[in-house]
Amino acid sequence: MTGDGALRPALAAALAVAGLDPAEVVRVIRRALDEDLALGPDVTTNSTVPADSRTTGDVVPRTPGVLAGVPVAAAVFELVGGPDVEVDLRAGDGTAAEPGKPVLTVAGPTRALLTAERTALNLISHLSGIATLTRRWVDAVDGTDAAVRDTRKTTPGLRALEKYAVRCGGGVNHRMALGDAALVKDNHVAAAGGIRAAVDAVRAAAPGVTLEVECDTLDQVREAIAAGVELVLLDNFPLADTRTAVELVRGSGVRLEASGGLSLDRAHEVAATGVDYLAVGALTHSAPVLDLGFDLRG
Numbered sequence: 001m002t003g004d005g006a007l008r009p010a011l012a013a014a015l016a017v018a019g020l021d022p023a024e025v026v027r028v029i030r031r032a033l034d035e036d037l038a039l040g041p042d043v044t045t046n047s048t049v050p051a052d053s054r055t056t057g058d059v060v061p062r063t064p065g066v067l068a069g070v071p072v073a074a075a076v077f078e079l080v081g082g083p084d085v086e087v088d089l090r091a092g093d094g095t096a097a098e099p100g101k102p103v104l105t106v107a108g109p110t111r112a113l114l115t116a117e118r119t120a121l122n123l124i125s126h127l128s129g130i131a132t133l134t135r136r137w138v139d140a141v142d143g144t145d146a147a148v149r150d151t152r153k154t155t156p157g158l159r160a161l162e163k164y165a166v167r168c169g170g171g172v173n174h175r176m177a178l179g180d181a182a183l184v185k186d187n188h189v190a191a192a193g194g195i196r197a198a199v200d201a202v203r204a205a206a207p208g209v210t211l212e213v214e215c216d217t218l219d220q221v222r223e224a225i226a227a228g229v230e231l232v233l234l235d236n237f238p239l240a241d242t243r244t245a246v247e248l249v250r251g252s253g254v255r256l257e258a259s260g261g262l263s264l265d266r267a268h269e270v271a272a273t274g275v276d277y278l279a280v281g282a283l284t285h286s287a288p289v290l291d292l293g294f295d296l297r298g
Contacts, residue, residue, distance in 0.1 A: 003053070003093040006026075007025075007026060007075055007078055007079065008023055008078060008083075011071060011075055011078055014071045014074075014089065015071050015072070015075065018071060018093060018164065019164060019167070020071075020072075020160065020161070020164055022075075024160055025072055025075055025161070026075070028076055028123075028157065028158065028161060029072075029076050029079055029119065029123070030079070031120045031157065032076075032122065032123070033076075033079070033080065033116075033119055036119060037115075041115075042111070042114065042115040045110075045111050045114040045115055049110045049111050049114065050110075051111065053109065053111070054107070054108060054109055054110060054225065055107070055108075055113065055262065055296050055297065056105065056106070056107040056296070057100035057105070057106055057107075057117075057294055057295060057296045057298075058103050058104070058105050058106075058126065058294070058295050058297070059073055059102060059103055059104040059105075059120065059121070059258075059292055059294055060099065060100060060101070060103070060293055060295055061097035061100070061103065061290065061292050062099055062291040062292060062293055063097075063099060063291045064096065064097060064098065064099060065097045065128055065132035065135075065290040066094065066095070066096065066097065066128060066131040066132045066134075066135045066168060066169050066290075067091055067092070067093050067096070067097045067103060067124075067128050067131065067168070068093045068094070068124075068127035068128050068130060068131035068164065068165035068168035068169070069093065069123050069126075069127035069161070069165065070089050070091055070092070070093055070103055070104050070124065070129060071089060071093070072123050072124060072127065073104055073120040073121070073123055073124040073159065074087040074089055074104055074106070074120075075144055076119050076120035077106045077108070077112070077116045077120060079116075080113075080115050080116035081108045081109055081112030081113065082112075084108045084109050084112065085106060085107070085108035085109070085250050086106065086107045086108060087104065087105070087106050087111070088104070088106070088107075089103075090102050090103055090104060090105055091103035091104070093131070093168045094131070094167075094168040094169070094170075097128060097290060097292070103292070104124075106218050108271055110296070113294075113296070117294045120294070121292055121293070121294055122293055123161070124163075125289040125290050125291065126158075126287075126293050127162070127164070127165040127168075127237075128165070128289075128290035128292065129288050129289040129290045130165035130166060130169065130283060130284055131165045131166070131168040131193070131289040132169065132287070133169070133282070133283055133286075133287040133288070134148060134165070134166050134168075134170060134171040134283050134287075135151075135169040135170055136220070136264060137169075137171065137264065137267060137278070137283065138170035140264050140267040140268055140271075141267050141268055141271035141278065142268075143268070144268065144271035144272050145271075145276070146192060146258075146270075146275055146276060146277060146278055147172045147276065147278075148170070148172070148225050148267075148277070148278050148280055148283070149171060149172050149173070149174050149240070149277040149278065149279050149280070150162075150163055150166045150170040150171060150172075150173055150174055150203045150280065150281075150283045150284055151174055151279055151281040151283075151284070152175065152177075153281035153283070153284055153285040154284045155284070155285075159176065159177075160176070162284045163176065163262065163284070165284075166283050166284065169219060171283060172277075174279065179209075179226060180209070181209055181210040181211075181212065182202045182206060182209050182210070182211045182212065183213075183214065183233070184199065184202065184211070184212070184213045184214065184229075185214045186196045186214060186216065187264045189213075195212065195213055195215075195220060195223045195227055196223065196226075196227050197211065197273055198213070199227040199228070199229060203281040204265070210230050210231065211229050211231070212229060212231035212232065212233055212257070213227070213229045213231075213233065214226075214233040214235050214259075215232055215233065215234060215235065216235050216236070218241055218244055218248070220248075220262065221234070221245050222248060224254075225248060225249060225252055225254055230252065230253075230254065230255065231243070231254065231256070231257060231276075232254055232256050232257070233257065233259050233279065234256060234257065234258050234275070235259055235260050236260035237258065237260075239269065239270065239273065242256075242258060242270065242273045243273045243274070243277060246273055246274035246275065255276040256274075256275040256276055256277070257275065257276065257277040257278070257279050258270050258271075258273075258275045258277070258278050259278075261280035262278055262279075262280060
């Protein structure tokens with residue numbers, strides 16, 4: 001890294017407005033750059049590019065999709081090049097990526113831009129891939145009242161960025177970590193001795209957190225409702241049982257989340273049952289990257 005390791009106020013503010021912690025973004029980028037520079041500087045670039053060379057380059061989509069991570073990519077170039085690099089965010093996250101239309105322009109020392117290139121593209125391509133896949137799911141449930149929600153099946157170290165990308169695609173976030181909400185699953189039920197016991201234990205230990213219980217059967221749904229939970233996760237429920245569960249919670253204020261065995265071609269019919277959420281781990285663990293490239297001018 002050739003810069004001073006700090007973001008300028010304008011870009012830090014842009015990240016904060018997007019709901020990202022600039023300090024966390026810097027930590028992620030530093031870890032990624034450390035991987036690239038762990039064995040020494042960029043030998044190829046430093047051998048072929050004169051030290052005083054300056055240029056301008058554009059980050060350009062090769063395929064259509066939804067953007068996420070434009071300011072994150074800009075931060076990579078700033079952190080590598082420091083004050084010698086100027087960035088111009090030309091498209092907003094959550095907007096359409098149009099092939100051939102630049103979304104970010106950077107100008108500065110050629111060596112710095114080329115050293116930063118792969119890390120910047122890795123991040124924006126990954127995040128835009130998540131946003132693009134999320135938008136497909138959101139479009140698939142259009143016309144229903146269901147929201148598409150992510151899970152904790154995220155890449156270690158990238159959760160905040162990946163969940164941000166889900167929001168860029170129109171999805172909503174489930175819990176960010178283990179402490180901001182409780183999700184009682186089958187192993188918790190087994191350890192506690194039943195749904196009621198598990199719910200009571202969580203209520204006693206953390207009375208202020210939102211509490212959700214995973215259910216495998218309609219009888220468990222009934223037990224969870226009786227225990228006073230806020231959310232019920234329907235794990236691999238057949239469509240008919242999902243409709244029955246919707247009737248069971250009607251008027252109770254309990255929300256339902258469908259999970260397991262979901263696919264894009266079935267998303268609308270599951271959402272149309274009346275569930276509140278579709279939990280889709282694939283948004284973060286299986287999204288293909290969106291193809292973006294970095295092109296130097298002239």
